[in-house]
Amino acid sequence: MKPDLATITAFVTVARARGFREGARLSGGSASRLSEQIRRLEAQLGVRLFNRSTRSVTLTEAGEGLLKRLSPAIDEMELALDVVNSFRDRPVGNLKLNVPTVVARLILPKILPGFIAAYPDIRVEILTEESFVDVLAEGCDAGIRYDEALELDMIAVPIGPATQRYALAASPAYLEMHGMPEHPGDLLEHACIRGRFSSGAIMEWEFERGDELIEVNPGGPLLVRPGGGTDLAIDAASDGTGIIYLFEDWLKPWLDDGRLVPILQDWWLQFPGPKLYYPDRRLVPSPLRAFIDYIKAHPWTV
Incomplete structure (x- = not known):
């Protein structure tokens, strides 16, 4: 017996959600029903589609191949049904x-x-x-x-916004103790709070003034993961740990109330x-x- 559309849809749902519970949440069904549909599909095809453990559900090589072929067809079907929304x-x-x-x-x-x-x-x-x-x-x-x-x-x-800027700032206490940088190159002599991406790369600090573009890679006492660690970095900067380089809009409340002081403002990088x-x-x-x-x-x- 060939797999029916509901079973095929269940496979794509679990594969994309990377788990039965998440697949059930997204589809509005139950994890046990999805699990039973996948077991039935594997029995019909005679091949294991998922590797299951108590902690994870991952696709086998056969499952990866099946998902790659099925996804465009499922997407097109969902889009075709979505045409009804226009009415x-x-x-x-x-x-x-x-x-x-x-x-x-x-x-x-x-x-x-x-x-x-x-x-x-x-x-x-x-x-x-x-x-x-x-x-x-x-x-x-x-x-x-x-x-x-x-x-x-x-x-x-x-x-x-059409454009944004990166801002550079530090607390009044830090600047009183270490002095105000006068040029981006001076940052190499300062404590700077840096961000390391999940790839392992550390974000370069870029500055521009007129036609001059400068990249610096300063050191410092604190590295954070951009996103989840950003608020920690701001708190550390406002407590005097070091200089921070971040979206101007994100730093604006601290700049407005004086907890942070702008540095090298005429060098702030603007980008789309x-x-x-x-x-x-x-x-x-x-x-x-x-x-x-x-x-x-x-x-x-x-």
Whole structure:
């Protein structure tokens, strides 16, 4: 007997969710039913599709191959069914976005409340991730990243401010003890709070003034993971641990109340704001289309 559509859909759901419990949560079903469907599918095909342990569920080589072939067909079927949404008064469904922490912190709070109020039948799920990921493989509708992290063959739509800046700052106590840097090169003689990405790379500090662009790689007493460790880095800087280099908007409350003092302000690097990106395909899910239309109709205001 050939596997039915429900069983195939169960396989794709568990594979994308990387687990039965998460798959059940996303699909609104039960983990036990998904597990039974997968066992039946494996028996019908005569091959194991998942490696199961008490801690994880991962695809076998056969499972990886099957998912790769099935995913485009499942996506196309879901998009075809989504066409029905165009006949509703308001779009209905789920919108899952993959974004870095800085976007979740600085950009989305000014967009999502209005969007959710305008489209109450759309449920929004935000997944924070610092590295670039394959949004489709992660089960996301779209992602938000900066230009250097965008893949080719993606449609990109500006979201948030057109430009942003990196700011450099330290506490008054630190500057009183160690002095104010006068040039980016002076940072090599200071204690600096750095960020190390999950890849192991440490973020370079870049500065520009006119046509001059300078990169420095100073040392310091503290390394944090961007995103989850950023608030710790700010607290450490405001307590006098060292100099911090971060998005100006994120540091703004500390700069405004004097807990941090701006350094080398005429050297702060300006760069383009983030973009919403999604695959170039014929049909766009109606919740994502509604979100794209919303951000285009509501230009960013600071």
